[in-house]
Amino acid sequence: MIGPPRPDGIAPLWDIFRDLSAARGWSDWGAPQAIQWTELDAYVRLTRAAVTVAELHLLRRLDGEYRAVTADAANGQDGGDNENWDD
Numbered sequence: 001m002i003g004p005p006r007p008d009g010i011a012p013l014w015d016i017f018r019d020l021s022a023a024r025g026w027s028d029w030g031a032p033q034a035i036q037w038t039e040l041d042a043y044v045r046l047t048r049a050a051v052t053v054a055e056l057h058l059l060r061r062l063d064g065e066y067r068a069v070t071a072d073a074a075n076g077q078d079g080g081d082n083e084n085w086d087d
Contacts, residue, residue, distance in 0.1 A: 013055055016043065017062050032070050035063045 006014060020043055025033040040056055043049065051059075 013051070013059060013062075016049060016051070017059055017066075019043065019047075020059070021063070021066065032067050034067065035060065 020035045020039060021032075023039070024035060027033060037060075040059060044051060044056075
């Protein structure tokens with residue numbers, strides 16, 4: 001993914017985000033669709049992931065940032081340091 005370096009200490013949430021992002025829908029014009037609360041709920045129930053409400057809100061914010069950077073990249077704008085967050 002394109003964007004700034006991944007913050008230290010976020011690895012467990014980052015793994016959840018990557019799982020959810022891999023299953024996300026995409027619009028007809030190639031834009032990623034938002035991860036919905038229902039998808040977060042289903043993920044937590046199915047995986048029994050121990051996440052707090054604050055962490056769920058953080059995942060939604062992370063998703064918003066990802067979608068913004070993706071939109072910028074699709075429009076030829078620099079969305080950050082262009083480092084790979086998938087390492």
